Amino acid sequence: MSExxxxxxxxxEKAGSRQAARLRENGKVPAVVYGHKKESIAIALxxxxxxxxxxxxxxxxxxxxxxxxxxxxxxALQYDYLGKDVIHVDFIRVDLTERVTVKVPLELRGxxxxxxxxxxxxxxxxxxxxxxxxxxxxxxxxxxxxxxEVGDSITAGQISLPSNCVLKTDPKALVIICHEVMExxxxxxxxxxxxxxxxxxxxxxxxxxxxxxxxxKEGKESKGGKESKGSKxxxxxx
Amino acid sequence: MALMPKRVKYRKQQRGRMRxxxxxxxxxxxxEYGLQALEGSWITGKQIEAGRVAATxxxxxxxxxxxxIFPNHSYSAKPLETRMGKGKxxxxxxxxxxxxxxxxxxxxxxDEHVARLALSRxxxxxxxxxxxxxxxxxxx
Numbered sequence: 001m002s003e004x005x006x007x008x009x010x011x012x013e014k015a016g017s018r019q020a021a022r023l024r025e026n027g028k029v030p031a032v033v034y035g036h037k038k039e040s041i042a043i044a045l046x047x048x049x050x051x052x053x054x055x056x057x058x059x060x061x062x063x064x065x066x067x068x069x070x071x072x073x074x075x076a077l078q079y080d081y082l083g084k085d086v087i088h089v090d091f092i093r094v095d096l097t098e099r100v101t102v103k104v105p106l107e108l109r110g111x112x113x114x115x116x117x118x119x120x121x122x123x124x125x126x127x128x129x130x131x132x133x134x135x136x137x138x139x140x141x142x143x144x145x146x147x148x149e150v151g152d153s154i155t156a157g158q159i160s161l162p163s164n165c166v167l168k169t170d171p172k173a174l175v176i177i178c179h180e181v182m183e184x185x186x187x188x189x190x191x192x193x194x195x196x197x198x199x200x201x202x203x204x205x206x207x208x209x210x211x212x213x214x215x216x217k218e219g220k221e222s223k224g225g226k227e228s229k230g231s232k233x234x235x236x237x238x
Numbered sequence: 239m240a241l242m243p244k245r246v247k248y249r250k251q252q253r254g255r256m257r258x259x260x261x262x263x264x265x266x267x268x269x270e271y272g273l274q275a276l277e278g279s280w281i282t283g284k285q286i287e288a289g290r291v292a293a294t295x296x297x298x299x300x301x302x303x304x305x306x307i308f309p310n311h312s313y314s315a316k317p318l319e320t321r322m323g324k325g326k327x328x329x330x331x332x333x334x335x336x337x338x339x340x341x342x343x344x345x346x347x348x349d350e351h352v353a354r355l356a357l358s359r360x361x362x363x364x365x366x367x368x369x370x371x372x373x374x375x376x377x378x
Binding site for chain 2: 054057059074075076077079081082083102103104105118120121122123126127181182184186187190191194195197198199200201202
């Protein structure tokens, strides 16, 4: 279960990208709180404190806001283009009795039997969407893969969830599959699959198009030539 | 022949200009570990193929290698000792346009140590600085 953590926040008076950039320079990250049909509040957090909490899989936070002490659930994160730094955080107001829909990462446990027989485990889904009470959001969902042979698979519906949790992902969705290793292609084999040159969709048909095209080109050139001569003559006369 | 498209609308393209950072393809989507470009560059089909071979040879049929980029942009070059002009030259090769932040290769189904070693070998085949990244937090 995710533990609740108190956050030191300050309400942002000024909005905009410049103000946000200044905040980030000072070791803070801009965030927003919304939900429960109340007005959204722009806040700023200490980035170090928040990232530490994120690494410990905290999702639920409490914070002193203008409306009083509120419980906040982490809703979305925005990263910079390299995915290194968090640049913005979204929180949603929640009640402790509420049920919410969240994504929870999967945790593979054990080594598949098929791995010993030349198979590999392919994790098609890294997280499941579940509905559960706010205070009972699991940090991860364990998936036991010990019994998987080559050709076996686990669907979302086959994964046992903690009590009080309801699966929201399609139960038929493949989560893990143990399959044989594909043969490694050599460079020559890859090259053989490639075309010598790509097919050009807009290329003209060779029969009539070529003749017409050449004529038209010649016509254009002759016209152009006359014009250019004419222009030279006119220049000389001037 | 290295990687290239099967069908194109026009053979020859203008070179264009690469500005800004990657807004898409900048996170690990398929595997567990990825090789992210820290600079912008053209990556040729041959370089991509060299990276694939380096990773698959190291992994010894373990895990799975995903290639997230494809050389869909052609470039032309004039032959040596040719005078300028006389129209655009013939196609020399095909490249993938990679912006800073693009995840070029991904590996799944192996330990982090193995993935790190495999991707470092791929990084040596790339003409740019790269780094290893992992999946982001699942939230929402």
